[in-house]
Amino acid sequence: MAVDPEKFTVGKLVEEISGVEDVEKLKEILVAEEKGKNRKGAIKAIRGRIELIGREKGAELGGFDPNAHSIPEIGAAIKEIENVATLKTILDLEKTGENRANAVILIGSRIKKFSETSKEEKLDPRELSIAGMANAIRRIEDADELRALLAQEGLGENRVSVKKQIQNKIESIEGITIDEPVEYVPPEEKYPYLSHPTSDKKHVRSLKEGKYEDMWVYCETQQGELIDVSKEMLGKARELMDQYNGDYKTKEKVVAVLIGEDIARLAEECIAHGADIVIYAEDKRLNRFLHTPYTKIFCDMSRSRPAWKKYDEPRYVIFPATNNGRDLSAQVQAELDSGLASDCSGLYIEDIVISNPVKTGRPGTKKKFERVLHMKRPDFSGFEYSTILCLDNPHREFHPQGASVIPGSFPIKEPDSSREGKIVLHEMVIDEKWLDISILGSENVETGIDLSEYEVVVCMGRGIGKNPTGGIDLGLELVSMFDNAALGITRGIVTSSYTFEGRVEQYAKEERQIGETGQVIKPKLYIGAGVSGAIQHKIGMGESEIVIAINEDENASIRDFADYFINGDLFEVIPKMIEALSVGKGSLEKYIKGGKNNA
Numbered sequence: 001m002a003v004d005p006e007k008f009t010v011g012k013l014v015e016e017i018s019g020v021e022d023v024e025k026l027k028e029i030l031v032a033e034e035k036g037k038n039r040k041g042a043i044k045a046i047r048g049r050i051e052l053i054g055r056e057k058g059a060e061l062g063g064f065d066p067n068a069h070s071i072p073e074i075g076a077a078i079k080e081i082e083n084v085a086t087l088k089t090i091l092d093l094e095k096t097g098e099n100r101a102n103a104v105i106l107i108g109s110r111i112k113k114f115s116e117t118s119k120e121e122k123l124d125p126r127e128l129s130i131a132g133m134a135n136a137i138r139r140i141e142d143a144d145e146l147r148a149l150l151a152q153e154g155l156g157e158n159r160v161s162v163k164k165q166i167q168n169k170i171e172s173i174e175g176i177t178i179d180e181p182v183e184y185v186p187p188e189e190k191y192p193y194l195s196h197p198t199s200d201k202k203h204v205r206s207l208k209e210g211k212y213e214d215m216w217v218y219c220e221t222q223q224g225e226l227i228d229v230s231k232e233m234l235g236k237a238r239e240l241m242d243q244y245n246g247d248y249k250t251k252e253k254v255v256a257v258l259i260g261e262d263i264a265r266l267a268e269e270c271i272a273h274g275a276d277i278v279i280y281a282e283d284k285r286l287n288r289f290l291h292t293p294y295t296k297i298f299c300d301m302s303r304s305r306p307a308w309k310k311y312d313e314p315r316y317v318i319f320p321a322t323n324n325g326r327d328l329s330a331q332v333q334a335e336l337d338s339g340l341a342s343d344c345s346g347l348y349i350e351d352i353v354i355s356n357p358v359k360t361g362r363p364g365t366k367k368k369f370e371r372v373l374h375m376k377r378p379d380f381s382g383f384e385y386s387t388i389l390c391l392d393n394p395h396r397e398f399h400p401q402g403a404s405v406i407p408g409s410f411p412i413k414e415p416d417s418s419r420e421g422k423i424v425l426h427e428m429v430i431d432e433k434w435l436d437i438s439i440l441g442s443e444n445v446e447t448g449i450d451l452s453e454y455e456v457v458v459c460m461g462r463g464i465g466k467n468p469t470g471g472i473d474l475g476l477e478l479v480s481m482f483d484n485a486a487l488g489i490t491r492g493i494v495t496s497s498y499t500f501e502g503r504v505e506q507y508a509k510e511e512r513q514i515g516e517t518g519q520v521i522k523p524k525l526y527i528g529a530g531v532s533g534a535i536q537h538k539i540g541m542g543e544s545e546i547v548i549a550i551n552e553d554e555n556a557s558i559r560d561f562a563d564y565f566i567n568g569d570l571f572e573v574i575p576k577m578i579e580a581l582s583v584g585k586g587s588l589e590k591y592i593k594g595g596k597n598n599a
Contacts, residue, residue, distance in 0.1 A: 005033040010041040017049050023096050026050050050096050066090055066107070067097035070409070073346065074103055078110055079376075079387075082139070087111045101543040125153045125162065133162050137169050146170045212315040212399045214277075215241050216255045218298065218328065219270055220320050226266055228412060229320040231273045233405055235413030236347060237318065238274030244349050248371065253277050255314070257301060259294050261287035264425070271421035273413065277308065281426045285435060288442070289324045293434040295331040301426050302336060302400070308422060314400040316373050318347070321404040329404045340402045341388035345409040346376030352389065359391050375403040448511030449486060450519070456485035457523045459514055459541070461492055463530015463551065463570050468498035472507050474574045475529060481581040488514045488521070490537050515540035529570040533558025550574070 003016045003025075020026055030046045033039065066074050074090075081087055091107045094100065123136050133153075140146055150166045153159065215237045219230040237254045245251055256275035258266055260282060267278040281297045302313050313336065319329035321343045333340040351370045354360065360367040375388040390401040451457055458479050464471025472487070479485045487507055494510045514521060516536040526544035531537065533549070533556055541547070542561065549562035550570045559565045566573050 003029050005029055005042060005046075006036050010039055010045065013042055014045045017046060020049070023050055023092060027096075065097075066094045066103060071100065071103050071106060075106055075346075075376075078107060081110070084111055102539060105538075105542060123149060125149060126156045130159060130161055130165075134165055137165055140169070143170050210313060210397055210399060211311040212313055213311040214253045214255050214314050215244075215316040215318070216257055216302070216314040216400065217275070218257045218259075218317070218319045218325065219266070220322060220325055221258070221260055221263060221266065224262065226269060226273075227320070227322070227407075229322065229325075229405065229407035230270075231412045231415075232407070232410040233318050233320065234270060234273040234275055236405075236410040238413070240347060240349055244371070247349075252315070255279060257298060258282075259286060259297055261285075264423070267421075267423040269415070271419050271423075272415035272417050274419075275421055277422045277424065279424045279426050281428060283430060285430065288439050289328075290435065290437055291327050291331050292436070293430055294328055295335060296431075296434060297426070297428055298328065298332050299335045300428050302332075304426070306424065306426075308424060315371070316349075317400040317402045319402070319404045321406045325404055329402060333400075333402045336400065338398045338400055338402060339390040340404065341375035341377060341390070342404045343406050344375045344377045344388070344403045345406050346374075347403060347405070348374050350374065354391065359393060373401040373403065375401075448509075451486050451488050451512065451514065451521045451523075452519065454484055454486040454521075455523055456482040456525045456527070457488050457514070457521055457541070457544075458485065458527045458529065459488040459490065459531055460529050461490040461531030462496065464493070465496070465498065465530075467571065468496075468508075469501045469504050471530070471570065472500065472504040474571065474578075476504070476507065477578055478527065478529075478574055478581075481578060482525075488512050488519070490531055490534075491515055491517065492532075528558055528562075529574060531558055532556050533561070 003013070003020065005013055008016060017026065017029065020029075026046060026049055030043065030050070033042050033046060066077075069077065074094075078087060078090065081090075087107060087110055091104065091111065094103050094107060125133060128136060137146070137149070140149075146166050146169055150163060150170075153162050153166065217230070217233045217237050219234070220227050221230070234254065234256060241252060241254050253276035254274055256267075256270035256278045258264075258270070258278060258280035261284050263282050264280055267280060270278045279301055281301070286293060302317075305312075317329075317332070319325040319332075321329075326342065329340055329342070349371060351368055352372050352374075353366050353368050355366045357365075359369075369389075369391050372389055372391065375390075377386055377388060388403075390398045392398050456479075458475050460471055460475045464475075475487050479487050489508060489512050491513055493508055494513050498508070500508050510518070513519065514537060515534075516539045518540055520540050522543040522545075523541075524545045525548070526541050526546070527548045527550070528541075529550045531549065531551070532553075535557075538558075538561065546564075547558075547562045548564045548566070549556070549558040550566045550568060550573050551558060552567070552569055554565075554567045
């Protein structure tokens with residue numbers, strides 16, 4: 001520690017730390033002050049210095065501060081960054097600010113990825129698998145470097161698929177001299193033996209040089225009110241279209257779509273949250289979501305040409321990635337013969353140059369596509385992102401460009417009650433055949449337990465397999481040792497074929513699942529018993545203050561991020577833990593292999 005705060009008055013301490021640029025040293029000074037004199041003025045000064053350095057580093061990155069963004073937004077931003085020094089600066093900013101465990105993991109994994117890449121002085125195709133070569137080739141933009149790799153591959157493994165990958169990348173950089181267009185064969189001719197799904201959609205396929213405008217937002221309701229994700233999407237759509245109109249010098253709109261019973265009263269709320277136009281259809285028979293009539297109505301709205309709508313179909317449509325939203329988005333985009341990027345967490349609009357001959361119509365040429373909605377979605381790890389594009393083919397137009405949005409991806413903007421907009425009733429005859437499903441009754445179901453409310457969570461994994469009911473019993477008994485604790489489970493339990501006795505069956509249901517597709521928790525203490533530590537599960541509990549893991553496999557992934565790791569059979573370890581806790585010992589050290597942070 002460069003400065004001992006004990007030796008200085010607050011005023012002198014401020015002078016001393018003004019020359020300290022190392023955030024880690026400042027943190028050490030802060031800890032020493034908190035453990036020592038604990039002066040409010042000193043603590044404020046040290047923290048202020050740390051924040052100042054953070055802002056300066058943020059300025060070096062063009063103002064990007066990870067602390068001002070959600071984790072999905074950070075993932076989308078760093079997806080384009082390959083410079084290790086820049087990534088380390090972003091990591092430092094996160095650690096000195098919010099210090100979110102998942103954000104640190106996300107940025108750290110990207111640093112590791114490109115640190116390893118930078119160490120490779122020269123690629124040796126003989127040392128890489130076909131998939132490894134594909135990843136390496138993707139990062140190379142020098143055609144001569146690629147030709148050298150092609151020669152190396154020819155003299156070595158001489159794998160046809162690898163050589164083709166390299167040649168394709170060279171062609172995408174330089175182009176090739178073939179001028180013949182890609183031959184187009186209609187699907188009905190190409191597959192005459194199939195009842196092709198597009199053969200009855202010629203009214204859609206025949207739309208050439210169609211006119212497309214506006215961003216449409218399907219605003220889902222529950223119990224007569226807009227759900228939060230509808231408000232999120234309206235705010236994001238407003239932001240996107242304001243930027244779009246500035247970039248392309250136009251005046252396209254945000255159009256909110258409401259379908260249901262007695263929903264016209266929500267139109268003003270949609271406008272306050274960002275819509276320019278609200279188009280709605282209401283009928284008492286639409287009081288609950290039914291995908292056939294809702295799809296028919298939405299598509300009729302899209303294709304109709306009322307006085308206010310001077311185009312054929314929307315340019316963009318976004319839906320909530322809820323149960324009903326996923327259903328409707330797939331139905332609508334299929335009916336409109338376009339594409340869908342599902343479960344997105346990031347959206348932006350910009351031009352892009354593509355060399356894929358399927359999209360350009362000619363091999364070896366490049367084509368600029370304008371006003372493309374870039375739809376970012378997390379992959380199965382949750383830490384990497386893919387960008388989905390919906391681009392026209394020379395013989396087929398893909399509009400609207402469509403996405404469904406994961407709830408919570410965007411903030412809810414403050415509503416502006418002074419905004420003005422147009423409200424339009426869409427009148428359409430509802431065919432009784434569309435209502436072939438009737439909802440005879442319903443009841444509100446409890447949403448289940450909220451594990452985020454508990455200070456201690458005991459999570460049971462597939463390690464209970466040899467005695468599923470007994471494993472849950474042990475977990476519940478361990479839970480009872482704490483004042484504010486609950487039992488959680490992994491997805492492996494939910495999807496398993498384990499048989500549970502009636503008394504514990506309720507604890508093995510999906511409502512208690514922790515992970516990417518379950519609940520996200522931040523307890524003071526997390527105990528994982530028989531939990532392997534898959535990345536999908538880590539997303540759900542990675543911000544726990546203390547993690548204790550029990551696993552027979554000493555190489556289980558959870559060991560990498562556990563504070564304490566107990567290498568053993570949960571059916572033997574948990575009873576000992578319960579015994580220790582029941583007599584008030586409160587210490588589990590003698591059962592732990594390795595100390596804290598030495599898992």
